[in-house]
Amino acid sequence: MNVLIYGAGGFLGSALIRRFVAGGHTVRGLVRNKDDGDALRKAGAEPVLGDLLTDPEGTVAHAADADVILYAAQLLLEPERHTVEALIDTLEGTGKTLIFTSGTGVLSQRTDGEWSEDTFAEDDEFVPSKYIGGRVDTENVVREANARGVRGIVVRPSMIWGHGRSPMLDGFRTSIEKTGAVCYIGRGLNLYSNVHVDDVAEIYHLAAEKAPAGALYHAVSGETNFRTIAQALAQKHGVAARSIGLAEGVEIWGTFAALIVFSTCSRTRAPRARRELGWLPHPDRLDVLAEIDTPVDAT
Structure with missing residues (x-):
């Protein structure tokens, strides 16, 4: 496949580059500057310079040369x-694939630090977040794109x-830097x-290969509450963990x-991703607390 990744210089975009290059595909990635382009070349991808904010028309036009377009850029909702x-x-009319990155923030519930028993699978109904729930409209535009000859997946x-x-x-x-404690x-x-x-x-790689048009997949492998994370980080850094308003x-x-993020609860499941794609998280990558002792890897 000829793959184009929007947001290739970001955290998720970098992982998409690695996975699709490893899968033997021809990969190009949109980046804003030469330094990010050099990093893409080292990863085996070809950089495409562009900026969705300053030149949206020219940047979007690059999609015409790809079979699969992965949208992992970060923009405001509108x-x-x-x-x-x-x-x-x-x-339109090409049958090409567009995979759009949303996020489970769309179904998050503001709880001000309390736990919610609600947990949502891909096809469950929910009340969209008042802050970011508008992204569901964009999800629906992608999922309905099959009517226009585009294989849209979210x-x-x-x-x-x-x-x-x-x-x-x-x-x-950041809370350590600003207050001397890990805050929740x-x-x-x-x-x-x-x-x-x-x-x-x-999930993106599997979806590009075999997902039906209009599909929606969650990506989730575990959950740990914020106080537990804060306390583990506090122990690591030798500072206190404390509650704030x-x-x-x-x-x-x-x-x-x-x-x-920090005042909300967002609990999800991914049965459709597991059932339709055969996706399973790696058993050695299930504990977010393990990251507290992991040095940052710039790859």
Whole structure:
């Protein structure tokens, strides 16, 4: 397959590069600068310079030369939807594959540190998050693209970690830098289900090979509440772990991360990914706490 990855320089994008190159495919990746391009070449992919914000039309046009387009870029909700619609316009009638990266934030529930018993599989109904639930509209645009001759597929990763990296763990480390302690909101019983980045990349590879048009897959392999993670990090760094309110969380992480990540609960399951794709997370990649002792791997 000839594969094009939008967001190739990011955490997930880098894992997608590794997996599809290992699968013997011709891989190109969109990057904004030469340094990121050099990293892609080292990984066996060909860089394509472009910027979805400053040159959306020219950047989207690159999709016409690919068989499979993996969208792992990070944009605000409105420009993200416009970009996806433009991609479908470009691919209309070709039968080519577009795999869109969403996330389980769309179904997260604000609990201010409390646990929720609710857990969602791919086909379960839910009330979309008031903060980021609008992304479901973009998911539906992708899933309905088969009517326009595009094989659209959606992947909703849970909280991604691996190789010493994780936006969630980075956020906890930010609280050490700003307060001298590892902070969590309320009782810290809330959580995001989580998954190793290499296991997420495997879902994309399997989906590109055999997913039906319109499919939606969750990527999840476990869950650990935020207080437990905070306490483990605190022990590692020799500092305290402490509970804070939402207002202090906003000061530490900003409004978006405080509301979308650290004050919410998002629990998911992935039966469709397991059933349709035969996907299973690697047994050695199930414990997010193992990352606390793992040095960051820049690959």
